[in-house]
Amino acid sequence: MVQKIEDRPSTTLRAAPSTVSDGTAPVDTAWRVLAVLGALMGFASISTDFYLPAMPAMAIALHATSGMLAFSITGYLIGFSVGQLFWGPVSDKFGRRLPVAAGIVLFVIGSAGCALSDSAETIIGWRIIQALGASACVVISRAIVSDLYKGARAARMLSTLMVVMAIAPLLGPLVGAQVAAWAGWRAIFWLLVALGLAALAALYTIPETLSPLRRQAGLLSGAFARYARLLTERRILAYAGAGGFFYAGMFAYIAGTPFAYIIYHHLPAQYYGLHFGAGILGIMGTNVLNARLVARMGADRLLIVGALIAALAGTASAVAAWTDWGGLWGLLLPLFVFVSCTGLIVANSVAGALAGFSMEAGSVSAVVGALQYGSGIAGSGLVGLFTDGTPRPMGWIVALAGIGCLMCARSLKNASFDGIRK
Structure with a gap:
């Protein structure tokens, strides 16, 4: 069994001995676990944000419309949503590290293909x-957090990881623009290949967090019954x-802003x-703030x-x-405020969503991730579908999304969910 990493009030991450469930060498420091999980959770952002500044140039080089290039984000979200439904139960059955490694390999192959x-x-x-590969990294890293933390500590840990992973999308467009200017847009995807290989090597510095005794014994075919x-x-x-x-x-913003900012403005x-x-700085x-207040x-x-701030923005x-x-x-400015609400x-x-489902953390994480990124399909797809050369479609989609988020969040206010409030 993996010994849980103690949640400390100090911002300093100290050594936290954790034994790998198969009895091999322990992990020597907690910061290494944080760093690797942050990198894994950052795969979704890295895969999307690196090539955003190059999208107009890609449209010209590939003789495609801006709407068609926006569908490259939609296609990514389709793979990301479907992939989470597969990797979640796989990680509940076989553990966390092996499925993540397989996902990284798929990510590298897909990046080379691009x-x-x-x-x-x-x-x-x-x-x-x-996206099928990147989804393994994100869904399983959330399950690892659930393996190690509960309740408010899990929310605080996820916030901490999001600060770590925010560095990638912060640097992504900046680096992507320079790489595209220096070596062309294809070099951006070769850089993603290199990052995937580096993540694969780093993965084996952290322990397996799901012991054999806690793994799902049923057939994978039963996963869809669990989802239902x-x-x-x-x-x-x-x-x-x-x-x-x-x-x-968010994904309406991601799909729409390259053309709204670069072409229209x-x-x-x-x-x-x-x-x-x-x-991204706003998200960080x-x-x-969330980690301190939760x-x-x-x-x-x-x-x-x-959700209220997002609806107004x-x-x-x-x-x-x-x-x-x-x-x-x-x-x-209002888009900055909207995006900052991510935190x-x-x-x-x-x-x-994960609270109270520790034995099915991988499956719950997959369901939540698929629903969230599936909604991103709608956001980015609608931007591509209603493209008219102005920021208007993006703006209205962002507004409706914020209002929908508020309505769902408000439904929690008077609900009692097995006494879980934090």
């Missing part, structure tokens, strides 16, 4: 493969709905990463506050997109 593609349609296909049962849990649906609506707005492509990175800030205020209350972005009031800054919404919604 680098070698000669059409937008081929890019979309390889993006699905890439979990989807009848009102608590899971409420938390996943709040996160899902928010993800729809004439922002030089090399500066896109700076504006995108400002949003609210995650730090034990005192409760995850549900912070989730509702974040989304509505403001829709007005700015429709009227052009304030130009680029009029659009950028109050995502960790608390995931931790809330």
